[in-house]
Every structure is written in C-alpha cells, then in structure tokens.
Amino acid sequence: CQGCCPCTWPAYLCWRLSRHNSFSLVFENERLKGSTLQVMGVPVECGEWAIVGGTGEFIMASGVIYKKVHERRSEGNIIELTIHGFCPSLKGTKCLPTKVGPWGGNGGTPQDITETPKRLESITIRSGEVVDSISFSYFDQAGQKRVAGPWGGPGGNLNTIELSSSEFLKEVSGTFGTYYGSNVITFIKFVTNVKTYGPFGKQNGTPFISPCRTTAVL
Structure with missing residues (x-):
C-alpha cells in the first residue's frame, strides 16, 4: 500500500503463546509476497499489537493490529488480525493533500496551513447556535507538531477532540446558512475510523460533506 492512505489488511495467524514480544509478519500472497510488518x-x-516498521510494500509502516480468537484448536489457536497501518511512499511518488471546500459564506479572511500535514492530532471547536470557531493541531511531514487557528470568534462552548495515534479522520459534514445576516457554518460533524464526534452547532441550512475515497485520510 503506497502513499499516505490508511489500509486495512485482514489476516489469520496460527499462533502459540511465547515470551517474545517483537516479531515479523511475512506476507505470502502474490502482490505482497516477501513484504513484512515488524x-x-x-x-x-x-x-x-503495535506496528513499528516494515519492509517491501510496507516499508516504514506504522499503525496498530487488533486481535481476537477466531478458532480454538488443540494444536494452536487461530487468531484473527485486523491491521490498520500507514505506509509512506518512497518509490518516486509524493503523497500530496487534495483541498476541498470552502464551505460557508463569502465574508471573513481566508485561512490555510503553511506546512504539508502528515497526521491530525486534535480538533477544537467553539459552537452554540452555530459554529463560532475551529482550530486544530497536526504533525507535518517532518514530524513537527503544528497548531492552526483558532479561526472565528470567541463565542460558544469549547469542545476538543483528541485523536489516538491510530485514529484518522474519514469524513467532515455539516450545514451552512444565514445567522443574523451573515453566512456561517451552522453545524459540523467529524467521523473517524473509530467513532463520530459531534454534532457541533445546530443543523440548519445547506448541507455539505467532504468528498473522500474510502481509503483516504482527511
């Protein structure tokens, strides 16, 4: 899986308990043959389990593996693995973000980040009747933590979403409309691979949703 998109690989492993806590998973199917996850x-x-590296198609992979018993056998239990991982592209292609939006009115001042992001860490929203402001923190491609915002006003109630290291944003949706003569975002909701956060504000106006492939990260 090349690029900065998250991938899910189903796998089954016949496994016996041991004292080792660091090992490699070796893939044997045609496309991934010889690739490993550390x-x-x-x-x-x-x-x-934590993914702390890899080789082949999974070079420099990171992520998490969720495991549960699939079948119990006398010769060794079969463990079902659900693998969520990120793999940087190192074969001449560069993973660049695609911008979508903006949503809302034509007032205010345009805002944007200056560094190419790698992973979103947190989102902070102020909201009441509408979405008053938004800010977020993220790590750039060099691993440096960055903070953007807050963009908007000081009103509303403060809510902060903290994403885990294996959690990523899949969808942003909401509505925008008129509030006391101004066009604003009235409602917003965030969906990750783990759960849904929100809604923040009140649903009123024209709906929007981020166009995102199932394998993409926002």
Missing part, C-alpha cells in the same frame, strides 16, 4: 506487543490472544 510488530511489538504482549503475547496474549486478544488486544492490540
């Missing part, structure tokens, strides 16, 4: 974690049948 994994660390506690040797128990259910829970999580």
Whole structure:
C-alpha cells in the first residue's frame, strides 16, 4: 500500500503463546509476497499489537493490529488480525493533500496551513447556535507538531477532540446558512475510523460533506 492512505489488511495467524514480544509478519500472497510488518506487543490472544516498521510494500509502516480468537484448536489457536497501518511512499511518488471546500459564506479572511500535514492530532471547536470557531493541531511531514487557528470568534462552548495515534479522520459534514445576516457554518460533524464526534452547532441550512475515497485520510 503506497502513499499516505490508511489500509486495512485482514489476516489469520496460527499462533502459540511465547515470551517474545517483537516479531515479523511475512506476507505470502502474490502482490505482497516477501513484504513484512515488524510488530511489538504482549503475547496474549486478544488486544492490540503495535506496528513499528516494515519492509517491501510496507516499508516504514506504522499503525496498530487488533486481535481476537477466531478458532480454538488443540494444536494452536487461530487468531484473527485486523491491521490498520500507514505506509509512506518512497518509490518516486509524493503523497500530496487534495483541498476541498470552502464551505460557508463569502465574508471573513481566508485561512490555510503553511506546512504539508502528515497526521491530525486534535480538533477544537467553539459552537452554540452555530459554529463560532475551529482550530486544530497536526504533525507535518517532518514530524513537527503544528497548531492552526483558532479561526472565528470567541463565542460558544469549547469542545476538543483528541485523536489516538491510530485514529484518522474519514469524513467532515455539516450545514451552512444565514445567522443574523451573515453566512456561517451552522453545524459540523467529524467521523473517524473509530467513532463520530459531534454534532457541533445546530443543523440548519445547506448541507455539505467532504468528498473522500474510502481509503483516504482527511
């Protein structure tokens, strides 16, 4: 999986308990043959393992593996793995973000980030009757933490969304409309691979939704 898009790989592993907590998963199907994921974690049948590296198609991979018992056998239990990982593109292609929007009115001052993002860390929203302001923190391609905003006014209630290291944003949706003569975002909602955050504000006006492929990250 090349690029900065997250991928999910279903896998099954016949596994016996041991004291080792660092090992490699080797893929044997045609497209991924010989590629590996370097994994660390506690040797128990259910829970999580961390992806701390990889080779081949998964070079420099990072992410998390969720595991549970698929079938119990006398010769060794079969563990079902759900793998969520990120792989940077290192074969001459560059993963560049695609901009969508803007949504809202034609007032105010345009705002944008200056550094190419790699991972979103948090989103902070002020909202009441409408969305008053938004800010967020993220890590750029060099791993440096950046903060953008707040953009908007000081009104409304403050809410902060903290994303886990394996959590990524999949969808942004909401509405925009007129509020005391100004065109504003009246309602916004965020969907990650883990849960839905919001709604913030009140749904009123013209709906919008971020056009996003199922394998893309916002």
